[in-house]
Amino acid sequence: MKLTHAERVVDARSGATKGDVARYYEDVAPLLLPQLRGRPVALLRAPEGVGESTFFQKHAGKTAWPGLRELDPALWPGHEALLEVTTRQALRGAVQMNTLEFHSWNARSANLGKPDRLVLDLDPGEGVAWQAIREAAGLVRDLLLELSLRSWLKTSGGAGLHLIVPLAARWSVDTVRSLSAAIVQRLADEHPQRLVAKSGAANRVGRIYVDWLRNGEGATAVAAYSLRARPGLGVAMPIGWEELPSVSGAAHWTLANAREHLAARSTAPWADLAAHKQSLAAALQALA
Numbered sequence: 001m002k003l004t005h006a007e008r009v010v011d012a013r014s015g016a017t018k019g020d021v022a023r024y025y026e027d028v029a030p031l032l033l034p035q036l037r038g039r040p041v042a043l044l045r046a047p048e049g050v051g052e053s054t055f056f057q058k059h060a061g062k063t064a065w066p067g068l069r070e071l072d073p074a075l076w077p078g079h080e081a082l083l084e085v086t087t088r089q090a091l092r093g094a095v096q097m098n099t100l101e102f103h104s105w106n107a108r109s110a111n112l113g114k115p116d117r118l119v120l121d122l123d124p125g126e127g128v129a130w131q132a133i134r135e136a137a138g139l140v141r142d143l144l145l146e147l148s149l150r151s152w153l154k155t156s157g158g159a160g161l162h163l164i165v166p167l168a169a170r171w172s173v174d175t176v177r178s179l180s181a182a183i184v185q186r187l188a189d190e191h192p193q194r195l196v197a198k199s200g201a202a203n204r205v206g207r208i209y210v211d212w213l214r215n216g217e218g219a220t221a222v223a224a225y226s227l228r229a230r231p232g233l234g235v236a237m238p239i240g241w242e243e244l245p246s247v248s249g250a251a252h253w254t255l256a257n258a259r260e261h262l263a264a265r266s267t268a269p270w271a272d273l274a275a276h277k278q279s280l281a282a283a284l285q286a287l288a
Contacts, residue, residue: 003096010049010100013231016255021227022095024255028262029088032225038108040071040082042220043094044101046229054229056103058082065093071109076218084109100229103220107173114169115176116277119221120151120184121211122160125196125204130249136194136208137161137244143187147283152273153241154224156250157234160208162221168277173217179280180212182287224270227255237261240269 006019025032043057057063059080060070067089070081085091085102094102106117120140124133137153140163144151151163167176181197187210188197196207203209214221228234234251235258253261 003092008049010046010098011231011233011255012049012051014233014254014256016233018095018098020255021100021233022092024227024259025091025095026088027259028225029091031262032102032223033086033088033091035223035225036085036102036104038086038110039084039104040076040109040112040220041085041105041223042103043083043085043097043099044103044229045098046100047098050100050229050231050233054100057099063097065090065097067091067093075109075112079218082109100227100233102223102226104223105218105220106176106215108169111169113173114171115173115215116167116169118149118165118167118176118180119214120163120165120180121156121214121221122162123204123209123211124160125201125207125209127206128204128208132194133160133208133250134244134247136191136210137163139191139195140187140210141241143183143190147183147286149278149280149283150276152238152270153244154236154238154270155234155247155252156222157226157228157236157253158230159250161250162236164273166273166276166278168279171280173215175280175284177212177215177217179283179287180215183283184210184212186287225258238268238270240267243269 003022008018046054067087069084073081106115149165151165154162184197187195196204196209222236224238226236233255235253237253
């Protein structure tokens with residue numbers, strides 16, 4: 001698909017153009033596509049650029065493009081066909097249609113009812129310093145380890161951090177959702193001055209909401225290496241836990257510097273994530 005209006009500025013803060021976005025996704029495709037393949041996706045489209053109206057697209061409707069794959073509607077009864085982005089051609093088409101963000105399900109298309117990831121999103125309220133967010137990530141990691149669950153980390157590219165817990169796809173989405181809610185409630189009970197389990201801006205002033213709702217049916221989380229439709233075009237960047245102290249914020253990496261960082265990186269922090277198909281048995285028993 002030909003890219004039109006490549007010169008159009010999509011982010012006033014950085015001056016980045018639609019062409020810059022296309023080049024970024026072309027360059028990171030070898031890293032991004034493995035995060036998207038085999039999973040339904042939701043595309044955040046920004047026709048007028050950052051700061052203007054955006055919308056999520058989960059179904060092709062009348063705006064399908066070459067390379068975009070429509071899944072069998074029978075996989076999610078009662079809903080329109082979901083989408084997969086599996087090729088560079090599909091990425092290019094998405095950018096042509098003004099997509100800035102790529103979000104994916106926590107379950108694979110072939111087994112939508114059994115998630116293979118649990119995601120916890122640290123969403124800071126007003127007045128929360130970055131250092132507090134880093135410390136909160138450690139608190140969440142430590143509780144997960146107590147529950148025999150190892151977690152991987154990424155910057156959100158927006159305001160907080162995401163912890164990803166890879167799972168064996170054996171438990172229902174309702175079980176995973178209920179477990180994530182119980183984990184977050186325990187965190188909030190143990191650290192009430194820092195963490196909160198209830199959504200809403202008023203509930204997290206000076207505290208961090210640990211968002212567990214991304215584990216519900218049909219919920220998505222921003223994919224690793226995706227841009228964010230926010231001023232500066234931050235990147236959701238996988239990092240190792242040992243890197244966290246040197247990270248200055250959730251948008252430490254942006255479209256402007258992410259590729260340089262990736263080129264200089266000697267190891268991939270998520271290289272072994274897919275190999276860890278963790279059991280929930282111990283966590284379910286401990287939190288029963």
